[in-house]
Amino acid sequence: MGLHGKLVAAIESKAGGDVVHDFFRHTPHDVPTATQYVHGCDLIEGEFGHAGSIICWTYTHDGKQRKAKELVETVDEEKKLIVLKVLEGDLLELYKNFVITFHVEKKGDDIDLVTWTLEYEMLNEDVEHPLTLLSYFIDITKDMESRLVAKS
Secondary structure, eight states, X not given: OOOEEXXXXXXXXXXXXXXHHHHHHHOGGGHHHHXXXXXXXXXEESOTTSTTXXXXXXXXXXXXXXXEEEEEEEEETTTTEEEEEEEEEGGGGTXXXXXXXXXXXXXXXXXXXXXXXXXXXXXXXXXXOOHXXXXXXXXXXXXXXXXXXXXX
């Protein structure tokens, strides 16, 4: 029926993939200091950087204040991969389910790519694919990278 979708974007890391992964995994509560788009990251349950934890994000997307409560489904340190499943929030007004994967991968010997994958199921055929949200994650990555490069 065409209600399932998957969008992927990969951008080259200037700060180094390990640095970006460590920042997003261990200190997501510092993301609001790196970008104007994220306003809060509250730990609801568990421990930052660990599977099974629940995090609540407050952010601005498409000019509107939004919230997302997410389960950290997977953390794979070896693969530099984090999978977040949306449990509650604005996205579930349009999508039956929504999963966000953050992944750092090597391209050759000296290039790291920060990859965002959005997998979702739309509630109905009138819902648009979340292209602006994918662009949003690219913007956040650029902001985080600028902060991390400036610190080094």
